[in-house]
Amino acid sequence: AQSVAQPEDQVNVAEGNPLTVKCTYSVSGNPYLFWYVQYPNRGLQFLLKYITGDNLVKGSYGFEAEFNKSQTSFHLKKPSALVSDSALYFCAVKLTGGGNKLTFGTGTQLKVEL
Amino acid sequence: SAVISQKPSRDICQRGTSLTIQCQVDSQVTMMFWYRQQPGQSLTLIATANQGSEATYESGFVIDKFPISRPNLTFSTLTVSNMSPEDSSIYLCSVESQGVTDTQYFGPGTRLTVL
Numbered sequence: 001a002q003s004v005a006q007p008e009d010q011v012n013v014a015e016g017n018p019l020t021v022k023c024t025y026s027v028s029g030n031p032y033l034f035w036y037v038q039y040p041n042r043g044l045q046f047l048l049k050y051i052t053g054d055n056l057v058k059g060s061y062g063f064e065a066e067f068n069k070s071q072t073s074f075h076l077k078k079p080s081a082l083v084s085d086s087a088l089y090f091c092a093v094k095l096t097g098g099g100n101k102l103t104f105g106t107g108t109q110l111k112v113e114l
Numbered sequence: 115s116a117v118i119s120q121k122p123s124r125d126i127c128q129r130g131t132s133l134t135i136q137c138q139v140d141s142q143v144t145m146m147f148w149y150r151q152q153p154g155q156s157l158t159l160i161a162t163a164n165q166g167s168e169a170t171y172e173s174g175f176v177i178d179k180f181p182i183s184r185p186n187l188t189f190s191t192l193t194v195s196n197m198s199p200e201d202s203s204i205y206l207c208s209v210e211s212q213g214v215t216d217t218q219y220f221g222p223g224t225r226l227t228v229l
Contacts, residue, residue: 032216043206044157044220046115051216090156100145100210101172102218104157 002027004093006105013081013112021076021108023091032094033074034102035065039087047089050074061085081112116141116211118221126227127197134193135224137207142187145210147218148180152203160205163190197228 003026013019025031032051036044048059050067058064065076074091091105117140127133137146146163160180161169169182184190194201204225208218 034217036220041225043118043120043222044208046217046219049217094216100147100162100218101159102147102208106156 002031002093002095002101002103004091004103004105006089006091006108008108009106010109010111013110015083015112015114016080019078019081019085019110019112021089021091021110023074023076023105024072025074025091025093026072027093027095029095033065033067034092034094035059035063035074035076036090036092036104037087038090038107044090047076081110083112083114086110086112115217115219116143116209118207118209118219120205120207120221120224122224123222124225124227126229128229129198131197132193132195133197133226134191135205135207135226137190137192137221139188139209141211143209143211144187145218146184146190147208148182148190148192149206149208149220150203151206151223157206160192163192194226197226199228202226202228 005024034049035047038044048057050057055067063078089108092102094102119138121136148160149157151157159172160175161171163169163182163184165184181193204223206223208220
């Protein structure tokens with residue numbers, strides 16, 4: 001079985017400060033890991049993914065995430081938050097070679113304030 | 115990435131009726147999926163829509179309640195049958211394109227309210 005945990009329901013940061021949205025995963029093999037963002041009344045937008053290779057992956061809108069195999073984590077980061085980054089963020093995992101099933105975390109609401 | 119559209123974008127339905135949601139992609143895709151996002155919750159996979167064959171349903175979801183069609187590589191429908199207020203959710207389709215087979219891209223969703 002595969003699962004994803006997002007331990008924080010909400011993260012608040014001030015604009016211009018760095019932000020981190022946490023994600024840990026559990027799979028029985030090698031994972032594919034993803035971050036998606038959902039703005040109000042919108043579908044999910046793909047941000048970035050880790051498949052293999054460099055543990056630090058860069059994605060859209062200045063976001064990046066670091067894959068840490070020993071800690072089974074894939075935290076989303078951005079050096080300088082913007083108010084427009086306020087949205088709901090989902091981490092997701094897929095098992096390599098295990099079909100296409102994508103398992104999502106419960107989501108973290110990011111609020112960036114002036 | 116593929117451009118995905120869904121119809122309707124939202125609807126309010128009466129208990130006991132059925133609603134069919136359409137998902138259209140601007141290019142041929144290998145895999146299409148249907149998800150449910152209940153209010154304040156995460157996404158749950160309902161089924162994988164297979165072109166030319168029956169959909170593959172996840173545990174807890176059945177064909178009689180959520181019949182799915184996929185007549186070609188760019189289109190799929192999900193029907194929510196005999197609706198109850200518990201079916202009030204956002205329903206999203208997603209696709210894996212033939213060029214990028216490891217990433218799912220999502221449509222804008224259909225917001226369904228059942229009274």
